[in-house]
Amino acid sequence: MTSSKTHIDSKANRRFRRLALNTVITLYFLIIAGGVVRSTGAGMGCPDWPRCFGRWIPPTEISQLPADYKEIYGAKLKGEIEFNPIKTWIEYVNRLLGAFTGIMIFLTLLASVPILKSGNTKIFLLSLSAFILVGFQGWLGAKVVSYELLPIVVTLHMLLAIVIVFLLLYLFTWAYYANNPLKLNLIHDKNANKLGLIILVLSLAQILLGTQVRETMDEVIVKMGYDARNQWMDSLGFEFYIHRSFSLIIFGVNIYWISLIIKSEGKGSVAGKIATACLWILVAEIGTGILMAYFGVPPFAQPIHLTLAILLIGLQFIIWLLTNGKKYLVYKDNLKVKHTTI
Structure with missing residues (x-):
């Protein structure tokens, strides 16, 4: 859209710019965590979702699991589940970073509301799109688990992460130049x-x-x-x-x-x-x-x-x-x- 306003509130702009940048940084940490998950083979460290071995805080030793945990959680993994506390916590930290990234993108969305009030609809809609996509990304992450690392789902998961990175980088770049176009x-x-x-x-x-x-x-x-x-x-x-x-x-x-x-x-x-x-x-x-x-x-x-x-x-x-x-x-x-x- 075209707006006759060349300036938005400088304080609102700085807040939005900082949040957009910090969200990009958080997203890159999430990508690093995802890479660690793949490189260590920890993708199924938590065989269920959103909990991990049926717990909100994952176990640290096998004694915290029922004796028949392989039968409980191994059915969909063809009985090949072996508890490994390191892999379990690597996957769980990855999930926590994913949730934190969602919170950061939601805060970025909230910070775009003053910009919407200044007459700039597009930035708000792009912030909203990033928030919706990160929610879809979380759902897709659950499908990565339920489909046992199905290749096409893993690839879509990566592709969507790149789209979200592009959206946030655009928002940050726009905010950087919004009040300093020269x-x-x-x-x-x-x-x-x-x-x-x-x-x-x-x-x-x-x-x-x-x-x-x-x-x-x-x-x-x-x-x-x-x-x-x-x-x-x-x-x-x-x-x-x-x-x-x-x-x-x-x-x-x-x-x-x-x-x-x-x-x-x-x-x-x-x-x-x-x-x-x-x-x-x-x-x-x-x-x-x-x-x-x-x-x-x-x-x-x-x-x-x-x-x-x-x-x-x-x-x-x-x-x-x-x-x-x-x-x-x-x-x-x-x-x-x-x-x-x-």
């Missing part, structure tokens, strides 16, 4: 602008390919066990080789895109600084991929690899917003703000 660093290189959306699509495709590799690895782990960690990669299928080869394309296209942005805007600009950060994250991302491929899939590398991928696509999304700032953030005409477009 600080907006628009990217003027047309080739960089056109390439931005392609970069986002390629990064998303690579993340989804990564989830396919992880799902194949889950099958390998079931067959070979955790003691054969050094042999996992040798047993992966074509998904892994596509993912590995595609990373070279991702790297090359990103290097070209980053060079265009830095050349156009300079390293000291907002876009230049974010592009430089993308470069270092990309290098670290490839580094963790090499660690997993050639050094026996060390457990710490998997959650770091996943988090770096989501962090990278998030920063790429911010650059894309700067690329399209006139359309999605503010209009500028001869360095004078006419009106906001959100």
